[in-house]
Amino acid sequence: MTxxxxxxxxxxxxxxxxxxxxxxxxxxxxxxxxxxxxxRHQHVPGWQFPGGGVSPGETLEHAGARETxxxxxxxxxxxxxxxxxxxxxxxxxxxxxxAFYVATSFEKDHDKQPDREIAEIGWFDRHALPEKVxxxxxxxxxxxxxxxxxxxxxxx
Numbered sequence: 001m002t003x004x005x006x007x008x009x010x011x012x013x014x015x016x017x018x019x020x021x022x023x024x025x026x027x028x029x030x031x032x033x034x035x036x037x038x039x040r041h042q043h044v045p046g047w048q049f050p051g052g053g054v055s056p057g058e059t060l061e062h063a064g065a066r067e068t069x070x071x072x073x074x075x076x077x078x079x080x081x082x083x084x085x086x087x088x089x090x091x092x093x094x095x096x097x098x099a100f101y102v103a104t105s106f107e108k109d110h111d112k113q114p115d116r117e118i119a120e121i122g123w124f125d126r127h128a129l130p131e132k133v134x135x136x137x138x139x140x141x142x143x144x145x146x147x148x149x150x151x152x153x154x155x156x
Contacts, residue, residue: 010147025088026064026099027051029140030074030106032123036132036141040120046134047122051098054092060099062063068103072121077152078105086136086154100140 027049038047049069054063065076080101088096112121124130124142136155138144142148 024054028064028068048134068073073110083127088154
């Protein structure tokens with residue numbers, strides 16, 4: 001591809017992204033037997049999986065692993081299973097998609113202290129989830145552990 005073709009493609013894809021206002025996120029469920037790691041944000045209600053937006057030049061899997069480390073202090077040490085890609089239909093947007101990964105190989109890298117973003121982190125037995133777990137979180141747990149039918153919507 002020539003430099004001119006690269007520039008034209010970059011401008012086109014950037015304009016298309018702005019026009020469609022599509023965003024991608026990545027979330028990760030760390031699984032230790034029957035336990036899952038959940039976080040509670042300062043600015044968003046409910047317990048949920050760690051994750052966040054995908055930065056330019058970053059793969060979905062790398063974004064999920066990075067966000068998991070940043071938000072929990074746990075480092076994903078093996079490959080993750082892409083469990084599904086979901087359409088996020090939150091009250092804020094209907095233009096977001098979430099890649100959901102499951103990681104069973106990880107290690108604690110550091111103790112994550114509460115900060116302006118993350119209020120709490122905790123391991124929970126899948127049968128004893130905390131109050132105010134988000135619907136999307138409980139749905140993904142049911143899909144993964146119990147084989148519940150997969151939904152194509154993330155669900156808040």
